[in-house]
Amino acid sequence: MVTNTEKDLKVDAATLVHRILVVDPERCVGCEICESTCSMVHDDLFNPMNSRIHRVRIEPIINSCISCVSCFEPECITACPLSAITKNAETGILEVDQQKCDGCGACVRACPYGAVTVHTKNKKAIMCDMCESTPEGEPQCVEYCPKGAIFVKEIDPSVNEDRLVTIANFIKEGFPQPPEGEILN
Amino acid sequence: MVEAYTQVCVRINLTTGEIKKEKLSQEFCKNYIGGYGFVTKILWDECPTGIDPFDPRNPFIMAIGPFPGTIVPTSSKYCVGAKAPLSDRIGFGISSGSCGAQMRRTGIDMLILTGKAPEPVFIFFDDDAIKIIPCKETLWGKDIWFTEDEIRNMYGDQRISVMGIGPAGEKLAKLACITNDRARQVGRTGLGAVMGSKHVKALAFRGTKPIKVAKPEEFMIKAKELIQLANGKDTLKYRDLGTPINVMKFNDLGVLPTKNFQTGYWDKADAISGETIDEKWVVKKTGCSQCPIACDHLCGTKPDDPDWPNVVSSIDFESIYAIGSVCLIDHFPAIIKAVELCDKLGIDTMTGGTTLGFAFEAYEKGFITKEMLGDNPVYKNGLQWGDYKAMVQLVEDMCYRSTPAGDLLADGSRDAAKKLGGDTWKFSQDIKGLGIPGYELKGLTTASIGFAVSLRGACHLRSGSYGYDMKKTFDRKTYDQADKRGAALAGQEAFMAVIDSLVVCKFTRGIYHRGLPEIAEVYEMVTGIPMTGDEMEMAGHRIHDLAKCFNIREAKAAGIKPIDEDTLPWRNFNEPNLDGPTKGWKNDEVGFKKAIVEYYLARGWDERGYPTEKTLKERGLDFVVGKL
Numbered sequence A: 001m002v003t004n005t006e007k008d009l010k011v012d013a014a015t016l017v018h019r020i021l022v023v024d025p026e027r028c029v030g031c032e033i034c035e036s037t038c039s040m041v042h043d044d045l046f047n048p049m050n051s052r053i054h055r056v057r058i059e060p061i062i063n064s065c066i067s068c069v070s071c072f073e074p075e076c077i078t079a080c081p082l083s084a085i086t087k088n089a090e091t092g093i094l095e096v097d098q099q100k101c102d103g104c105g106a107c108v109r110a111c112p113y114g115a116v117t118v119h120t121k122n123k124k125a126i127m128c129d130m131c132e133s134t135p136e137g138e139p140q141c142v143e144y145c146p147k148g149a150i151f152v153k154e155i156d157p158s159v160n161e162d163r164l165v166t167i168a169n170f171i172k173e174g175f176p177q178p179p180e181g182e183i184l185n
Numbered sequence B: 001m002v003e004a005y006t007q008v009c010v011r012i013n014l015t016t017g018e019i020k021k022e023k024l025s026q027e028f029c030k031n032y033i034g035g036y037g038f039v040t041k042i043l044w045d046e047c048p049t050g051i052d053p054f055d056p057r058n059p060f061i062m063a064i065g066p067f068p069g070t071i072v073p074t075s076s077k078y079c080v081g082a083k084a085p086l087s088d089r090i091g092f093g094i095s096s097g098s099c100g101a102q103m104r105r106t107g108i109d110m111l112i113l114t115g116k117a118p119e120p121v122f123i124f125f126d127d128d129a130i131k132i133i134p135c136k137e138t139l140w141g142k143d144i145w146f147t148e149d150e151i152r153n154m155y156g157d158q159r160i161s162v163m164g165i166g167p168a169g170e171k172l173a174k175l176a177c178i179t180n181d182r183a184r185q186v187g188r189t190g191l192g193a194v195m196g197s198k199h200v201k202a203l204a205f206r207g208t209k210p211i212k213v214a215k216p217e218e219f220m221i222k223a224k225e226l227i228q229l230a231n232g233k234d235t236l237k238y239r240d241l242g243t244p245i246n247v248m249k250f251n252d253l254g255v256l257p258t259k260n261f262q263t264g265y266w267d268k269a270d271a272i273s274g275e276t277i278d279e280k281w282v283v284k285k286t287g288c289s290q291c292p293i294a295c296d297h298l299c300g301t302k303p304d305d306p307d308w309p310n311v312v313s314s315i316d317f318e319s320i321y322a323i324g325s326v327c328l329i330d331h332f333p334a335i336i337k338a339v340e341l342c343d344k345l346g347i348d349t350m351t352g353g354t355t356l357g358f359a360f361e362a363y364e365k366g367f368i369t370k371e372m373l374g375d376n377p378v379y380k381n382g383l384q385w386g387d388y389k390a391m392v393q394l395v396e397d398m399c400y401r402s403t404p405a406g407d408l409l410a411d412g413s414r415d416a417a418k419k420l421g422g423d424t425w426k427f428s429q430d431i432k433g434l435g436i437p438g439y440e441l442k443g444l445t446t447a448s449i450g451f452a453v454s455l456r457g458a459c460h461l462r463s464g465s466y467g468y469d470m471k472k473t474f475d476r477k478t479y480d481q482a483d484k485r486g487a488a489l490a491g492q493e494a495f496m497a498v499i500d501s502l503v504v505c506k507f508t509r510g511i512y513h514r515g516l517p518e519i520a521e522v523y524e525m526v527t528g529i530p531m532t533g534d535e536m537e538m539a540g541h542r543i544h545d546l547a548k549c550f551n552i553r554e555a556k557a558a559g560i561k562p563i564d565e566d567t568l569p570w571r572n573f574n575e576p577n578l579d580g581p582t583k584g585w586k587n588d589e590v591g592f593k594k595a596i597v598e599y600y601l602a603r604g605w606d607e608r609g610y611p612t613e614k615t616l617k618e619r620g621l622d623f624v625v626g627k628l
Helices: A004-010 A033-043 A075-079 A106-110 A140-144 A163-173 B026-032 B035-046 B099-105 B144-155 B188-197 B216-229 B233-239 B243-253 B274-280 B317-323 B332-345 B349-364 B388-400 B404-409 B412-420 B445-453 B466-470 B482-502 B506-511 B516-527 B533-557 B570-574 B589-602 B613-618
Strands: A018-023 A053-058 A062-067 A085-087 A094-096 A150-155 B008-013 B018-023 B060-063 B078-083 B090-095 B110-114 B121-126 B129-134 B161-164 B178-180 B184-186 B200-206 B282-286 B296-300 B312-315
Touching (some): A018 A163, A033 B216, A075 A085, A075 A106, A140 A150, B008 B129, B026 B035, B035 B060, B078 B188, B099 B161, B144 B178, B144 B200, B144 B332, B188 B200, B243 B317, B296 B332, B312 B332, B332 B388, B349 B412, B388 B404, B482 B506, B482 B533, B482 B589
Parallel strands (some): B008 B110
Antiparallel strands (some): A053 A062, B008 B018, B060 B078, B060 B110, B090 B184, B161 B178, B161 B200
16 A cells, blocks of 8 residues: 555656646636535535635626645745644645644634635634545536636646746636637626 | 524614514425515515605515525525605515625524614624614715725625615615615615615624535535526526617617607617627626626726726616616716716616606706706706716715705606606606616507506516517517416516515526426425425415505505506607607507406406405415405
8 A cells, every 4th residue: 555655755746736726817707606615515514604715806896716826835834833734745735634723823824815714613724625525526616617717727836936926827828718609708 | 404594583673772583484484485575474564554664663674585605596685675765665676796695694584674773873793793883973974885895894804795875875865775795786666765764874794604405415416507507598698798788679679768768769779789888898797696697797987088087887788778768878988977876875777767867858848947956067058868977967966965956856756756746747757656677668568567567666577578578479569468468477477576585686587497396496405395386386476466465555555546556657658659660659558457457367366456365365365364
């Protein structure tokens, strides 16, 4: 049996990619369905307070969503007084040790993107896990987003880059268009 | 076990500050569904007959249905009700945005406000805590957009939902609406003024409670299907050009209300058409909470606009016809600005717009004078048809009641006509006090019946009656097949009453391809309460009939025969359309009256429009028997 650490060592650094969610603000209409879906697939309850993706609306016309962007040097890790957060080297997902985390919220304050929250019920830090902890295994907000505005994007974990720049570059690059004749927006 | 519904009703006596919580029974939830149904039952039970709508005893009710907080498409809606200032009959209105979902998350299904607060307040529902907070210094007198931002800033939480009134509501303008999320309104029937009469500036909600559904796995599969359908061809119209696509369609049919409903055709309609707006003015389409459609076409004026640079407001067809073609305004930035003022300062763009149309005509005919308009230089030419600067100023004057004309018009065209006297009543284009929506009824006979019998006053949303004319199911010039028209409307009314009780958006009515049985299945998945399509339809009839009984009771108390209220404005019977495809058309009064009676009979009512005892009993309204 291969342990996580062994698996990590076997990863070929040159081809390794991490995945994050990037939202096309042109397409996002701010409907919050991603938030509801996120909470449902993780907890079997609808509650946007416990969503790992967060709608951002700046009136009057800006809509987007943000979730964990797997920072090169995550400030949540540095901030956590209990060393409860680690970054999975293979997937890039920030993992919270359920035993260690006491819900102090230091990570919430440290995250520059507002992508971390503390679960209202079990009081543990939560952040996007690309739905790895759910039965579906793949990001469900992407599946349910009515406008097809949420995209799974690959990033190079070896590049030290501000994620605002990363996201800006993705947006500049543009997103695949919906099929001909299908007006989503 | 009931899920989704919290079965909690909160009662607040504003005079004493007393707050009580009650449990709503499962039976009540099933029989009246939510929203419109809840509101109607409470009004029947608790609104004293014949009171002034501004009487502290008039209950101001806010209710949601089973779906808010779930991902049923367009579920975050709420319904507000009270005896209506504009009509003196049943008043209810529906809005969307984030309030419905936030109210559910605070754990409340229905809210009933009575009495009158000793000073201006807003009420904050912060999960289980309910705080009545004085706001004379902070919010009273301010516009609604400011109020919304300010309440969010007070608590440092941008997720708080706020529904509030503007200066118009505070000043008891009968046109007053309630605005939430900037661009969403409970527009019709003047309910903002009822809030004002109770000294309630705003209701704010912050809920953190989760919502459980009865059958989560089944539900998530169904919800995904519905979300996709809500993005398919059934809603294409609303997502693409939006409802403004109607402008040219209606103009081509000769049913675009023009020049205060003198005709159904406007040669300048292209300036305000969906196509033009899409090309020149739409800056973003956004959606309400849990809405896959995102119909909200935000339009912006240009940064170099000489009059109103960088104004963004939410534009739909009903605002365009009322402020545009009815007033002969073809300068689009003026419409964007006028809608912004209406939304911010708090009046309904529909009855507001038709009242503006009335004002233009009343000025032309000498009933409104230059003196009444005040000394603002913008009125140097008075109020000439199409004078867009004067129109925008008049909207502001109405919201603040700041001039004699503004004060007069703030209560709608029907009240204004009563005060102006003379023949002005002949061109007040209202039914039961509400301005007629964007359908020129002289060219749409089935719609003329549907609008006339609408319980809250002129309304296109009670039965979608216009569809029968536009799709050529019935002849739109005559009143033939009156019995079939009546039956069709009666069925649609039940369906719409269910939609308004659930409360979901009418734009999603087409995604349930199997109709009410399918909606009942979703209801059951969410709530766990057994429900069939037939039961749902019966609930729709029950709710509609009970609302009718409320109106009969009020009409009788006012000494009016209910049938006399189900009619059209004088112009519709007497002044044919002036030009366009429906030139020379008017509503045939004899045929119309016959059709109204046929409609009554199709509903199971008698020829006076009273539900029969048999009908009442069949529909579970035994408690009404003998009370009419």
